[in-house]
Amino acid sequence: MKASRDMKRKQWMKQGLTAMLGLALALSAAGCGEKPKTPGTGELIDPPKAGSTAKPDGQSGQGQGAAPSAKATAYPLKVKDATGTEFTFEKAPSRIVSVSPSETEMLFALGLGDKVVGVSDYDDYPAEAAKKPKMGSIVKPNEEALLAANADVVLSGVSLPLPAVEKLRSLKVSVFKVDPKTVDDVMNNMIMFGQVFDKQEQAEKVVASMKAERQKVVDAVKDLKPEQKKRVFIEFSPGWTVGKGEFMDELITLSGGINVASDVKGFAKMDEEKVIADNPQVILYPNHLIDENSKKSMDQIIKGRSSWAGVDAVKNNKLVGVDQNLISRPGPRITQGLLEIAKGIYPELVK
Numbered sequence: 001m002k003a004s005r006d007m008k009r010k011q012w013m014k015q016g017l018t019a020m021l022g023l024a025l026a027l028s029a030a031g032c033g034e035k036p037k038t039p040g041t042g043e044l045i046d047p048p049k050a051g052s053t054a055k056p057d058g059q060s061g062q063g064q065g066a067a068p069s070a071k072a073t074a075y076p077l078k079v080k081d082a083t084g085t086e087f088t089f090e091k092a093p094s095r096i097v098s099v100s101p102s103e104t105e106m107l108f109a110l111g112l113g114d115k116v117v118g119v120s121d122y123d124d125y126p127a128e129a130a131k132k133p134k135m136g137s138i139v140k141p142n143e144e145a146l147l148a149a150n151a152d153v154v155l156s157g158v159s160l161p162l163p164a165v166e167k168l169r170s171l172k173v174s175v176f177k178v179d180p181k182t183v184d185d186v187m188n189n190m191i192m193f194g195q196v197f198d199k200q201e202q203a204e205k206v207v208a209s210m211k212a213e214r215q216k217v218v219d220a221v222k223d224l225k226p227e228q229k230k231r232v233f234i235e236f237s238p239g240w241t242v243g244k245g246e247f248m249d250e251l252i253t254l255s256g257g258i259n260v261a262s263d264v265k266g267f268a269k270m271d272e273e274k275v276i277a278d279n280p281q282v283i284l285y286p287n288h289l290i291d292e293n294s295k296k297s298m299d300q301i302i303k304g305r306s307s308w309a310g311v312d313a314v315k316n317n318k319l320v321g322v323d324q325n326l327i328s329r330p331g332p333r334i335t336q337g338l339l340e341i342a343k344g345i346y347p348e349l350v351k
Contacts, residue, residue, distance in 0.1 A: 042178055042192045043080040069334075071200040079196060082179040083165060092198040093152035094333035099141045100157030102331035103178065104129050106190055107155070109206050112200040118149045125325065125333075140164055141339075146173050156346040158330065180330040182250050183214060183338070190332065204334050214254065217342040220350045221256030230345055232257035233280035235311070236328060238291045238301055240268040247330050255342035257282065276311060282345050283313040286324030320344030 017154050031054030077089045098104040104123045109117055115315035118135040135149065138159040146154060146168065156165060156177045168175045180186045181340035187207045194203025232252050235241055242248040252259040260278035261270070285298035294301065299319050308314050322344060326337030342350040 007210065022100075031310070040178070042082060042189065061327060067096065072202065073195050073198040077195060079192065081176045083090055083162065083177050087153075087167075087174070087177075089153075089196055093196070095149070095151045096153055096155065096197075097135055097144075097146060097149050097151040097173050098123070098155040099135050099160060100155060102124070102157045102180075102329040105329065105331035105333060106193055107197075109190075110193060110202045112197055112199065115197075118145065128148055128292075134221040137269060141168070143171060143173075145169060158332065180247060181245060181332060182247060183210070183254070184334075186334050187211070188328045210332065210335045217254055217256075217338055217350060220342065221328070221346060224256045224349075229256055229258050230281040231260050231278060231312075232282045232284060232345060233275055233278065233300075234284040235270065235298065236284075236286055236324070237289070238294075238298070239269055240267060242267050247334065248327060251327065251334075251338050251341050252284075252345075254338055255345050257341075257345045272305070272307065276307060279312050279338060281312045281316075282318045282320060283311075284320050284322055284327075284341060284344060287321035289324055 004232070007009065031325050033163060048320060065262065073092065075091050079087050079089065079167065081087065081219065094115055094265070095117050096107060096112065096115050098107055099118075099120045101120060101123045104116070104119050105125055107113065108126050109130060113126075116129070119129055119132045120138045120141065121134050121136060121284055123129045123132070124140055133149070134142075135145045138157070139161065141154075141160070141164070142154075152174065154168070154173055154175045156175055156178055160175075160177060165175050165177050167253075178185075179191050180189055187210055190203050190207050191200075232255075233241065234248060236248065239265075241261045243259070243261045243266060245265050246267060249259050249262060260280050261268070289298050290296065291298070291301060296304070298324040299321060302319055303314060313319060320341075322336065322340040326340060329337075338349065
């Protein structure tokens with residue numbers, strides 16, 4: 001039994017590292033011009049007015065026994081995804097595949113778990129998602145599995161590069177891609193999915209909860225003076241950090257921190273000499289992430305760099321581990337990740 005548990009733990013850690021690196025590499029490639037600049041969210045085209053319950057046949061959306069305030073989507077619904085591709089939904093999709101853990105979490109948060117017929121190899125939340133048929137990696141999904149799933153729509157997120165999207169579309173796989181860069185993008189995507197899948201009220205409830213969590217952090221750090229804001233470095237995978245223009249950078253900023261890597265754009269390999277010169281007061285890293293090469297945890301790797309001994313965060317033991325999924329998945333739990341980061345930087349302010 002112990003050997004079995006150890007094997008599962010190693011496999012989970014390996015998947016976590018692979019997923020994080022996949023995210024970094026995909027987004028790093030994006031910064032090098034391998035995909036066009038696109039909005040972080042999809043775009044509703046001539047969306048129905050808020051609260052509209054009109055149906056295509058002209059009948060009211062209030063069926064017998066339905067709550068008078070219930071919102072229903074008016075179909076057909078036209079939506080553009082983050083690649084600018086226009087989709088027309090004649091009705092709410094009933095067979096859904098997600099090849100992105102973030103979007104899978106969104107689907108389950110909307111109560112659509114019974115309609116999910118496939119997920120990526122890394123989808124593990126909620127527990128029910130892990131039991132769904134696997135469709136391959138977040139960077140290169142299994143084409144045969146996707147074709148066999150016969151889904152009405154396949155959701156993809158930040159890690160799926162544009163060439164992979166185009167290849168799947170050439171095979172007649174209906175890939176709908178989102179590319180959130182901010183917490184607002186994530187919330188807007190949730191509202192959009194609420195429209196697409198006829199789950200508007202559920203989407204609004206999730207977003208309201210996310211906004212409340214964000215506001216808790218904003219209120220807690222709002223009185224910090226510029227000189228009180230702490231310098232923060234995040235190493236989300238061995239040797240990798242993130243600069244401006246991505247949601248991880250925004251999480252640090254919303255938390256009242258100063259990202260010392262904000263002078264670079266997107267996900268990038270770190271410069272050790274620059275980190276030493278920037279002298280961060282707090283270093284964030286993902287909990288339970290084991291480097292596949294050294295077999296060491298992230299905090300062991302950071303503490304083991306002799307040249308970093310004089311860095312304030314190392315010297316004062318301000319290395320803060322946070323849940324890697326909460327900070328790397330721009331989904332409904334991203335504001336929980338924000339709370340973890342804020343508590344790590346300012347434990348005296350954020351409870």
